[in-house]
Amino acid sequence: MSNSVISVICRFLEEYTTTTPNKLKVVDAYLLYILLTGALQFLYCLLVGTFPFNSFLSGFISCVGSFILAVCLRIQINPQNKGDFLSISPERAFADFLFAHTVLHLVVMNFIG
Secondary structure, eight states, X not given: OHHHHHHHHHHHHHHHHHHSOHHHHHHHHHHHHHHHXXXXXXXXXXXXXXXXXXXXXXXXXXXXXXXXXXXXXXXXXXXXXXXXXXXXXXXXXXXXXXXXXHHHHHHHHHHHO
């Protein structure tokens, strides 16, 4: 059983490194960073407490929102999805990502107080 799981993981990593464009790898690294940041914030909340609750919520909402926006960016710049986003260039998708990110963080900063 464990050999089949290891072979599946090895094949996944091999195909990922050979077929995934570098732009998507950068977005995937950003997604991993945001996921780990949100998990660490949640773990900190469980271990230490939520005394400044607005601060915890702001940070966690920022992580979740950033993750969602990055997933949308990844979907739009993926060459396999080019047929679904004919009118959106990768540059426009990135500009939309930056604009939405700015609005998200303005809301987060306002929520902190």
